[in-house]
Structure formats: C-alpha cells, structure tokens
Amino acid sequence: MHILVIGAGGMLGAKLLIRLCAEGILGDKKITRITRYDAIIPPPPPTSTFPIETFVGDLSATGEAEKLIAIKPDVIFHLAAIVSGEAEKDFEKGYRINLDATRILFEVIRKVGDGYKPKVIFTSSIAVFGAPFPEAIGDEFFTTPLTSYGTQKAIDELLLNDYSRRGFFDGVALRMPTVCVRPGKPNLAASGFFSNIIREPLAGKEAILPVSDTVRHWHVSPRAAVQFLIQTATLNTEKLGNRRTLTLPGLSCTVAEQIEALRKVAGEDAVKLIRRESDETIAKIVSGWPRNFAPQRALALGFRAESSFEDIIRVHIEDELTPRKR
Amino acid sequence: MHILVIGAGGMLGAKLLIRLCAEGILGDKKITRITRYDAIIPPPPPTSTFPIETFVGDLSATGEAEKLIAIKPDVIFHLAAIVSGEAEKDFEKGYRINLDATRILFEVIRKVGDGYKPKVIFTSSIAVFGAPFPEAIGDEFFTTPLTSYGTQKAIDELLLNDYSRRGFFDGVALRMPTVCVRPGKPNLAASGFFSNIIREPLAGKEAILPVSDTVRHWHVSPRAAVQFLIQTATLNTEKLGNRRTLTLPGLSCTVAEQIEALRKVAGEDAVKLIRRESDETIAKIVSGWPRNFAPQRALALGFRAESSFEDIIRVHIEDELTPRKR
Numbered sequence A, B: 001m002h003i004l005v006i007g008a009g010g011m012l013g014a015k016l017l018i019r020l021c022a023e024g025i026l027g028d029k030k031i032t033r034i035t036r037y038d039a040i041i042p043p044p045p046p047t048s049t050f051p052i053e054t055f056v057g058d059l060s061a062t063g064e065a066e067k068l069i070a071i072k073p074d075v076i077f078h079l080a081a082i083v084s085g086e087a088e089k090d091f092e093k094g095y096r097i098n099l100d101a102t103r104i105l106f107e108v109i110r111k112v113g114d115g116y117k118p119k120v121i122f123t124s125s126i127a128v129f130g131a132p133f134p135e136a137i138g139d140e141f142f143t144t145p146l147t148s149y150g151t152q153k154a155i156d157e158l159l160l161n162d163y164s165r166r167g168f169f170d171g172v173a174l175r176m177p178t179v180c181v182r183p184g185k186p187n188l189a190a191s192g193f194f195s196n197i198i199r200e201p202l203a204g205k206e207a208i209l210p211v212s213d214t215v216r217h218w219h220v221s222p223r224a225a226v227q228f229l230i231q232t233a234t235l236n237t238e239k240l241g242n243r244r245t246l247t248l249p250g251l252s253c254t255v256a257e258q259i260e261a262l263r264k265v266a267g268e269d270a271v272k273l274i275r276r277e278s279d280e281t282i283a284k285i286v287s288g289w290p291r292n293f294a295p296q297r298a299l300a301l302g303f304r305a306e307s308s309f310e311d312i313i314r315v316h317i318e319d320e321l322t323p324r325k326r
Helices: A011-023 A064-069 A084-089 A091-112 A148-165 A192-202 A222-233 A255-266 A280-287 A296-300 A309-320 B011-023 B064-069 B084-089 B091-112 B148-165 B192-202 B222-233 B255-266 B280-287 B296-300 B309-320
Strands: A002-006 A033-038 A052-056 A075-078 A119-125 A170-176 A207-209 A216-220 A245-247 A251-254 A274-276 B002-006 B033-038 B052-056 B075-078 B119-125 B170-176 B207-209 B216-220 B245-247 B251-254 B274-276
Touching: A002 A011, A011 A033, A011 A222, A064 A091, A075 A091, A075 A222, A084 A091, A084 A148, A091 A119, A091 A148, A119 A148, A119 A222, A148 A170, A148 A245, A148 B148, A170 A222, A192 A207, A192 A255, A192 A309, A216 A222, A216 A309, A222 A309, A245 A296, A251 A255, A251 A309, A255 A309, B002 B011, B011 B033, B011 B222, B064 B091, B075 B091, B075 B222, B084 B091, B084 B148, B091 B119, B091 B148, B119 B148, B119 B222, B148 B170, B148 B245, B170 B222, B192 B207, B192 B255, B192 B309, B216 B222, B216 B309, B222 B309, B245 B296, B251 B255, B251 B309, B255 B309
Parallel strands: A002 A033, A002 A075, A033 A052, A075 A119, A119 A170, A170 A245, A207 A274, B002 B033, B002 B075, B033 B052, B075 B119, B119 B170, B170 B245, B207 B274
Antiparallel strands: A216 A251, B216 B251
C-alpha cells in the first residue's frame, strides 16, 4: 500500500508519519511506500521499514498534483492548508491554497480514470460553522462560515462529496475539533492560548490567558486526531452513503475546567504560571466559535475523543514530555 | 439606475425584463439602462423608456465578465445556469458554467475596487438539499446535494456569502421553489410534468403524468418568482446579517391537489387530458426531491408565494393565456 501525505510537514502530518512508520501497516495492509508533500521542507522522516520520499512544492502550481498522482497512491491524506488568519488577511492566497489546490488535486485524480479510485481523507474544520448556533451543534446543522478559511473548507467538503458520489474517488471530509495541547512554541493564532496555558506551565514557563474562564470550546488531543485519520482510512465508506463529511467527537470544556485539570495533574505551582491579560480582539473572535457538538454519526461509527481534559493533558505529557524509547 | 441581467434569455430573465420595462423603476429608483446577457440570442426586448443593450456570450470565457462589469451596473441579476440534467451529464461543462463563471463574475466585481459595491441577486436552487430530509426543511438544515448542479449552487451560495461579508458586493442568494406553470413547450426536464399536466390540458392538449398522485413538491408561479427577484433587489440587506442565502416561500402540494385545482378551474374535460404513464426513472429522481419547507426567515422579510394551486393556475391563465392590452 502506497500512501501520500499532503501537508506532511504540519503538526498533524508529522505525527501521522510517526504512527504509520511505527506500525508499518494501515488497517490490515502492509505499507510499501510513503510520499510526503509540503510547501516547506519537513523535518527528516521517522525510521521506517519502507521507502519514504519527500517533495516540496506548491500544490496549486501547474503540474504539481499531476506529479503526485502519477504514482497512483492508494490512500491520500490531504491535510494542507493555510490557517484562518492568513486566509483572512490574504484573500487571493487563501482561495488559491485552500480551494484551488484542493480542486486541482481532485481534478487530477478524476482525470486518471482507468479504474483508479483512491481513498482521500481531507481535514476540514469546525470553522465551517458561524455564530449564532445552538449550544451543541448537531450533524444536520447548516454551514455559515464567518471566515474565508471556513468558506474554503465548506466548499472543499461539497466538492469531495460530489466527486465521491460520481465515483472519481472514495473521499471522507473530517471536521476536526481544535487540537490541544499543540506541541511546540506558542503561536499567534487566536486559538493558541488553549494550548499555551497548559503546555507552557508544564514546562515551567508563564502563559497568557486572554479570555474569560467561562469560555467553552471543543478539543481533541493530537493523538486522538491522528487516530481519527487512521480510522477513517480504514473505514468502510458505504456506511456514509452520500454524506461523506463527518463532524468528529471532541471534549467540550471551559477554560476554568482546563485550568482545574492542570491543577490536578501538575499542581498549584503550574496554575500560578497562567497570567490573565484580557484581549478584546481575541475575546471577540473566540465568542463566534462553536462551543459544543452532538456528533452522533461519528460516535456511531466508533470515533472517540478524550472524555476529560485531564486525559488530554496526560496525552501531552506521555507523547511530548516523556523521553522516547527507541 | 443601471441593471445587468445575466441569463436574460431564460424564462425568468425574460419575465423580469417585461416587468422592469413596464414599471420603469426598481424600488424608488428610475431605471436608466438595462444590459441583457445570455449564451443564446434572447428574443427582442420589450418596449422601454430607457436603452436596452444585449450581449451574447459565454460568461466563463476570458474577458466576458470584465466587459459586463466595466460599465459598473448598480444591480446585477445573475440567473444563468445550465440545468441539472446537463450538469450531471457533462461534468466539466457543469462546473465551468455553474461554478467557474459565477466565481469569475464575483472576482471581476471584487477587482474593480474604488468603492464599487453593486447589489448581486443570484438564483440558487432547492437542489442544494438531498434526501433524506425532514418533511418540512427548516432554514438551518444542511446542504447535501445529490447532483453536481446542486453542489455547484451550494458552492456559489458560500462564495456569495463570503464576498458579501468581505464587502466586495452586496449579495443575496435565493433558493427558488420549482417554478410552475412554466410557459412554452413541454420539456424533458424531470420536473417538467408538474407544469405539463396543467399547461397542456388548458390548451386542449394531452399531457403525460409519469409519477403517482401522492408525490408532493414545492412550487411558485413565474409571477411570484419575478416578484422575489424585484423584492430582493430593494431589500435592506442589513436585515440578513452574514446569512445571505434565503430559502423562499412556496406552495407545498401533491399532484392530486394540482389535478383537483385544475378540475376546479378548467373542469373535468381538462383533467381527462392527463394520461397516466408511469416512468420509474422519473419517479426515482423525484423521490429524492424536497417536498416542503418552513422558510421562516423569508416569510418574516415579507416574501410571499401563492397559497393555493388554483391561484397558481389563475396566474398562468392571466399572464400567458389572456391577450395583452398594449
């Protein structure tokens, strides 16, 4: 089995690679080759029993998708996107990367013909939803994005569904919860603080909390997010019928509950490193975000997220702060 | 006020032209010029007190949208599309006409800049919905189209909402009910029979009914559909916030109710001209179509469809079968 990972250099792509290389199989099929693709040079790949090749390029550029699809990968993880803030700031770039590149990829797959019908797993986002919405958003709620990023993801979902219905590929679009705790350095994304207030104190560093304790949001650990990708790649998509977009499970919790979990896991000293410094701009952005979902379809298909924020913190400690045995 | 009508040669476009020319105003503004655009040469325009110019071309071709927008129309009615059956048969043409041409138009408007912000009224479709759905589809139900046409319309809606949110134009997308009674000759569209079984018997001709009496669907007269377009062009769009797609009111009725209305209006002799000849293919297509809606937002904004199928038949008789006084 040959796997193509587009956006392999991102946080989720890199973690997916680690897991695929560690297991050597996807479902019951042996992995024979992985192709990594990203806009920037990704870190060296993990050790593997099969060849891993790496391409760097812009998927929206002429000939790029053709190059990747010419080798007819069996499974394609398409995780590449520019983030919400950048897509909002640079309108043309957002549409080029988040919409055109995806459509070009789909078109190139369609044009292969000859019975070629790969599995395509695409990461969408809860940004397809825009306030006002119910306290818990159900599977049949409409998409009214309030960002260009959310618009582009909602359009990609529609394209993926149509191309799958027409039989050009076997696609699934996954609306990921906000991944938390994100490893690495604090970033400037509006959602960054959800991870910062856990990751930094655990490392003995101060973190800024720009919103109120009562803010509620929808989270999943990086480990569960990778599990979602793997599980989707091996899912019998006949169960989805013509509705191939899934809102995934997550944990709905408040910032206060996040902090309480940090206290339980790491003690009062860690909590003291959280400095409250309200930021009206971030508070306003966050107030338009979904707080909770009722993802019945994904639950019925066996997808599971963490059930407590303490678990999410423990995953971070195990996967990021515990030395690996190799 | 300068008005551009794209798709001016279609049934709705032609009727819109007749009304605009008869009234000479749109809202409280005097019409100074109308530009008609279509892929095929439209019939001669109605008499008017202002100049009407006509262009024929393919909106998706290079330079076409630029040509139309260079004259900076104040109001743009974008009614052009290829129909569901054709978009399903010719995948590439469907995406080119129903998605790319619309996006090109939006892009050309955006690039004018310089404070140019026209009103854009776009006709979407209830084909954005795909079964299974509730008996009456509410305003917040999700879009899961089962045709490429429905997919293209759903994508256009998302684009229109994003371009409006960003301030590039002032757009509204209208999900029209099935227009009935369509004038003209019987056509081969799967939905054609809804009009055929009324129009043909009223003209003393036989019509074929390919589905069961119990089929329920969602209708509006051509006159009310034109009224929707006019009303939208003069709507204060601040009332819509960032949700600029409206499901419009219609009349939900069964084929049996249609036939009963025909009996009341035109008598038993007309009804006898309906010949039942079941067609499994059409029955299957129609079974996936919406039957009823609860369009609360559009109703609250003052949009109104006919409240009985007899009224729909009377509109047809008045507008199509009664000689015009000029």
